[in-house]
Amino acid sequence: MKLTQGHTLITGATRGIGRAIAELLAERGEPVLGIARSGDDTFPGPLLLADLLDAAQRREVLAEAASLHGILRLVNNAGFNHMQPLGAITDDARSRILDLNIAVAIDAAQAVLPGMAAAGTGRIVNIASRSLLARAGGSVYSAAKAALVGLTRSWALELASQGITVNCVAPGPVATEMFERNNPPHLARSRALVEAIPVARLGTPQEVAHAVDYFLSPHAAYTTGQTLFVCGGASISQIRL
Structure with missing residues (x-):
């Protein structure tokens, strides 16, 4: 379905889910x-x-995007993960994970909010992860993605009166560069992970993109503050990620 006027801004746009x-x-x-x-x-x-x-750099590029392109839809897709168990979490990894998953989303939403408010309409979609439920060896990433859900719900309440909806898509294991970097396909544990997904396969970036497309569309005008898991059933199974 054709969206309304204005551009869609996508962070982390050239690879994986953002590219799709x-x-x-x-x-x-x-x-x-x-x-x-x-x-x-x-x-x-x-x-x-x-x-x-x-x-x-972040604030400069977001200001440029907002001023030149009439952004009425935002997809906060930029993210980063580095698997580290609790005893091995480094300051650098913690900062990178929290900044790229949380601070970037906040700054991007702040940059486009005035334009959306002036237009009386807007869509914000945050890309979280099934890992928000828990991830052994990935607690900082899990916390960051859970925080995105909290932002989603709070922003939905704040912005509803301005015609702006805010929703979240939480992918499960998807065949992207980041997933394969953290789960090398040749390892037995990676194969076991895929076999444990109820639908017995990885998702595709395109499948996640279609879920995001719904939240961006006029069809979703009455849907806000929600998180949709696109995960092959991983969010309701006993899979250990």
């Missing part, structure tokens, strides 16, 4: 704007470059 969302919208002729750390000539729309872990 951009391509799905662009195939329909929707204007998309991406933010990524490195360039990609094949991206289906304007692409702004910035290291989102650098607070100054």
